[in-house]
Structures are given as C-alpha cells and as structure tokens.
Amino acid sequence: MKRSSIALIGFMATGKTTVGKALVKNLGDEYQFIETDELVIRQAGKSIPEIFAENGEDAFRQFEAEICEKVSLLEKVVISCGGGIVLNPDNIRNLRRNCYIVLLKAPIQEIYNRVVKNGKESRPIINKKDPLREIKEVLEYREPLYESAAEFTINTSNKSINSIIKAIIQFYKTS
Ligand code: S3P
Numbered sequence: 001m002k003r004s005s006i007a008l009i010g011f012m013a014t015g016k017t018t019v020g021k022a023l024v025k026n027l028g029d030e031y032q033f034i035e036t037d038e039l040v041i042r043q044a045g046k047s048i049p050e051i052f053a054e055n056g057e058d059a060f061r062q063f064e065a066e067i068c069e070k071v072s073l074l075e076k077v078v079i080s081c082g083g084g085i086v087l088n089p090d091n092i093r094n095l096r097r098n099c100y101i102v103l104l105k106a107p108i109q110e111i112y113n114r115v116v117k118n119g120k121e122s123r124p125i126i127n128k129k130d131p132l133r134e135i136k137e138v139l140e141y142r143e144p145l146y147e148s149a150a151e152f153t154i155n156t157s158n159k160s161i162n163s164i165i166k167a168i169i170q171f172y173k174t175s
Pocket of ligand 1: 081085123
C-alpha cells in the first residue's frame with residue numbers, strides 16, 4: 001500500500017530541516033513538517049545537551065524511540081529525524097509503516113563546515129576535542145545503517161534546493 005509520509009534521515013547538518021520544510025511547501029497545505037528533536041525537547045522539557053548531560057545518551061535514545069513510534073502513525077507528514085535515529089532498528093521499522101525513508105548525504109568536510117558555521121558544535125555527539133575526527137568516526141560507524149534504512153538517497157552537495165526537492169517528490173510520487 002502507498003505510504004503518505006516521508007522521513008528524512010542522515011547525519012547532522014545534511015540539510016534535513018531545510019529540505020523538509022521546502023518539501024512540505026511543495027507538497028501542499030495538507031502536509032505537515034515535524035522534527036523528532038523538537039518533539040523530544042518538548043517531551044523532556046529541556047534541551048538536547050541538557051538531556052545528554054543530566055540523563056545520558058540512553059535516556060535521549062529512549063525519548064527518541066517513543067517519539068518515533070508516535071509520529072510514525074501520522075499520515076501526510078514530512079519528518080526530519082535526528083541523526084542517530086538509525087541506531088535503533090525499531091525506529092526504522094516504525095517509520096516504514098507510513099513513511100518512505102529518504103537519506104540525505106553530504107561530504108564530511110561540508111558537514112563539519114556547516115556544523116561549525118552554525119555555532120552548533122555544542123551538539124553533544126560531536127562536542128569533542130577534535131570534532132572533525134569525531135564526525136568521521138561516527139559517520140563511518142553509521143554509514144551502513146543509513147544505507148540499509150534508506151529507500152532513496154540524495155547527495156545534497158552542490159545541488160540547489162529546488163533540484164533536491166524535485167528528485168525527492170519524483171521518487172515519492174512514483175513509489
Ligand atoms: C544526533 C543528532 C541530532 C540530535 C542529537 C543526536 C546524533 O540531530 O538528535 O544531538 O546522534 O547524530 P540532528 O541530526 O538534527 O542534528
């Protein structure tokens with residue numbers, strides 16, 4: 001049966017939020033944009049760095065899994081998923097109920113530049129002494145998980161937002 005929603009997965013700073021919002025604009029009013037991070041923050045009542053610092057990464061992943069289960073029931077949503085969503089296979093199973101899973105990719109150096117430029121190196125996952133090395137290591141570990149979860153993959157590097165949206169909508173409409 002045709003699924004009505006889209007889940008965007010990928011490493012941090014690959015453009016999930018920007019692409020997700022633009023997708024919703026293109027798909028029309030009945031679609032809604034959702035971010036798992038945003039819902040986790042709301043549910044926990046604190047920021048992501050606070051959750052990591054006070055409750056630990058496991059607690060964050062637990063919140064994330066609960067949110068993922070809830071949003072995977074929704075029709076006609078575009079979900080921007082936190083970069084670590086692929087770490088739990090239940091999340092992917094849940095998302096597949098109503099979503100096509102689209103992977104956004106970008107070169108490591110570009111990810112690093114974007115994260116640093118946005119002053120978001122406070123993301124706990126890479127808030128280490130050598131963020132570039134940390135990004136490389138985490139990405140290397142996750143790469144096969146992203147690849148096996150994805151039903152469509154697009155490299156965002158050197159592409160206009162319009163061409164990215166066009167490709168994803170073409171995939172969505174013909175799936
Ligand atoms: C994480 C990515 C973040 C956020 C949390 C953990 C990760 O989301 O969920 O800091 O493990 O890659 P973004 O991918 O939206 O930055």
